[in-house]
Amino acid sequence: MAGPDSRHTEAQRSPDSRRVVDPAVEGPLSLRRQDGALIITIEREERRNSLNRATLEAFGNVFRYHLTPDDRAVMVTGSGARAFSAGADLKERREMSLDDVRAQLLRYRTDLAWLSTCPVPTIAAINGAALGGGLELALLCDLRVAAPHASFALPETSLGVIPAAGGTQYLPRIVGAAKARELILLGTRLSAADALRIGLIHRVSDVETSVLDDALAWIQPITHGAPLAQRAALRALRAAERLDLDAGLTFELGCYEACLTSQDRVEALEAFAEKRPPVFQGR
Numbered sequence: 001m002a003g004p005d006s007r008h009t010e011a012q013r014s015p016d017s018r019r020v021v022d023p024a025v026e027g028p029l030s031l032r033r034q035d036g037a038l039i040i041t042i043e044r045e046e047r048r049n050s051l052n053r054a055t056l057e058a059f060g061n062v063f064r065y066h067l068t069p070d071d072r073a074v075m076v077t078g079s080g081a082r083a084f085s086a087g088a089d090l091k092e093r094r095e096m097s098l099d100d101v102r103a104q105l106l107r108y109r110t111d112l113a114w115l116s117t118c119p120v121p122t123i124a125a126i127n128g129a130a131l132g133g134g135l136e137l138a139l140l141c142d143l144r145v146a147a148p149h150a151s152f153a154l155p156e157t158s159l160g161v162i163p164a165a166g167g168t169q170y171l172p173r174i175v176g177a178a179k180a181r182e183l184i185l186l187g188t189r190l191s192a193a194d195a196l197r198i199g200l201i202h203r204v205s206d207v208e209t210s211v212l213d214d215a216l217a218w219i220q221p222i223t224h225g226a227p228l229a230q231r232a233a234l235r236a237l238r239a240a241e242r243l244d245l246d247a248g249l250t251f252e253l254g255c256y257e258a259c260l261t262s263q264d265r266v267e268a269l270e271a272f273a274e275k276r277p278p279v280f281q282g283r
């Protein structure tokens with residue numbers, strides 16, 4: 001996460017930066033802040049928000065230069081209503097040498113994978129089709145909210161490759177081994193309702209509401225909650241995916257310790273006694 005001395009814009013510093021367009025647009029991405037969340041929008045509607053080299057690098061720059069300690073969540077979405085992201089930019093890919101493709105695959109890990117280890121929760125607001133690398137981008141996020149017309153697939157095997165931006169590893173962890181085999185080997189395309197049913201996404205927005213507004217409202221318990229507890233819970237939850245139970249339980253106690261000594265814990269107990277909402281400071 002960018003430190004206090006990193007490149008902050010005036011817009012970011014403003015105390016009233018709840019709905020501000022960040023002038024430091026990162027090429028194919030735009031950034032803005034709303035309701036405590038840093039919102040990253042892929043601005044390649046004409047190519048259905050597919051991920052070319054510049055877009056992946058811009059994602060890396062968001063983490064390196066734009067994410068600040070005040071951001072309580074990171075939300076990723078796509079421009080337009082057709083696609084969240086159509087995955088790899090197949091037109092660019094066609095021009096790439098084998099080494100270019102290898103370098104591009106590594107870029108998913110260096111410039112995009114921070115979404116899965118980000119200190120604050122990451123949310124995909126899926127505004128349309130999430131295909132291939134576009135779905136893998138959503139899988140990196142902690143939470144997924146989709147518009148009712150969104151669709152989902154990992155069609156890579158039908159294109160002679162495999163989902164290698166984490167798809168074969170994240171998908172089984174999210175939907176289970178059996179469903180992941182089906183989705184990857186058959187390239188099955190799912191509707192938002194089906195994706196919700198198998199646990200691929202957490203929520204489908206109402207048809208009347210924009211998925212971004214719906215997702216922002218839904219995550220208010222995160223953006224209005226106790227920051228240190230949110231971060232500690234995230235560390236413990238992510239550890240559950242790589243540790244055995246005994247090691248995980250020990251790790252969990254360590255995460256609790258970070259909350260135990262916080263002023264926010266004391267504030268929550270005082271607020272309860274005084275029958276008022278707590279005011280958390282993140283200390």
Ligand code: COA
Binds near residue numbers: 047083
């Ligand atoms: N890479 C590069 N360009 C892409 C693209 C991709 N992954 N997906 C779509 N585009 C381009 C199209 O080539 C088209 O460009 P053109 O106007 O120059 O012909 C433009 O985006 C619009 O695409 P279109 O298919 O007409 O849009 P749609 O809204 O009807 O459908 C999708 C959107 C995403 C469902 C459809 O484009 C699609 O299935 N794309 C391929 C997805 C895919 O297989 N991804 C790779 C996974 S490994």
